[in-house]
Amino acid sequence: MIDTYRHQGLRRKLVESVKSKGIIDERVLDAIGKIPRHFFLDSSFTEIAYQDKPFPIGLGQTISQPYTVAFQTELLEVQAGEKILEIGTGSGYQACVLVEMGAKVFSIERHRDLHKRSKALLEKMGYYPKLFYGDGYLGLPAFAPFDKILVTAGAPDVPDALLNQLNVGGTIVIPLGGSGNQVMTRLKKKSETEIEKQEFGHFRFVPLLGKKT
Numbered sequence: 001m002i003d004t005y006r007h008q009g010l011r012r013k014l015v016e017s018v019k020s021k022g023i024i025d026e027r028v029l030d031a032i033g034k035i036p037r038h039f040f041l042d043s044s045f046t047e048i049a050y051q052d053k054p055f056p057i058g059l060g061q062t063i064s065q066p067y068t069v070a071f072q073t074e075l076l077e078v079q080a081g082e083k084i085l086e087i088g089t090g091s092g093y094q095a096c097v098l099v100e101m102g103a104k105v106f107s108i109e110r111h112r113d114l115h116k117r118s119k120a121l122l123e124k125m126g127y128y129p130k131l132f133y134g135d136g137y138l139g140l141p142a143f144a145p146f147d148k149i150l151v152t153a154g155a156p157d158v159p160d161a162l163l164n165q166l167n168v169g170g171t172i173v174i175p176l177g178g179s180g181n182q183v184m185t186r187l188k189k190k191s192e193t194e195i196e197k198q199e200f201g202h203f204r205f206v207p208l209l210g211k212k213t
């Protein structure tokens with residue numbers, strides 16, 4: 001795994017591209033600027049790794065488009081030291097962005113092979129979020145409550161378990177809707193009974209699936 005000047009140059013251009021699309025949180029941009037995205041793809045896809053596009057990572061899943069990663073992360077308003085739960089580890093790239101921003105990251109993936117692959121890669125890269133193989137619909141009751149929850153697959157609705165495992169004052173960012181067309185949604189838990197909802201445009205995610213494979 002080598003991160004050359006060429007990769008770093010491509011990465012700077014990627015950061016500029018994401019910034020030109022409206023991302024303003026410098027800490028998000030810094031994280032994207034630091035993480036070698038080409039490590040997450042096969043070595044023959046170095047150029048593609050630094051285009052602002054999603055890309056297949058096997059098992060019908062994708063590493064999200066960098067702009068989408070940046071957009072969700074910005075909406076989450078991450079602060080250093082926060083405990084954040086991610087649903088859908090996938091490649092592990094988003095988890096690295098959150099770790100770079102100083103969060104304590106927990107992430108769940110329902111595909112055993114993707115879970116194993118991302119765990120091995122992130123350890124090699126020196127990132128140590130807590131990665132779990134399991135069903136994100138259930139959250140992680142043993143580690144709750146969380147300050148923030150980030151769902152990186154399209155969900156028909158907000159799983160109750162996730163709302164229950166969120167601190168009062170906490171935030172969930174989740175793409176809500178049917179297959180292939182979701183509305184990016186931010187929910188803030190104002191009290192045990194009051195949820196504030198904001199919507200931020202349409203996105204396209206692979207679906208959040210119920211059962212483990």
Ligand code: SAM
Nearest residue numbers: 063088090091093094109110135136152208209
């Ligand atoms: N965050 C990922 C990254 O940085 O590469 C991209 C996530 S990909 C768009 C969505 C992921 O959610 C897939 O890896 C998929 O297997 C996973 N997923 C779908 N349903 C799930 C569930 N119920 N629990 C956990 N993971 C799930």
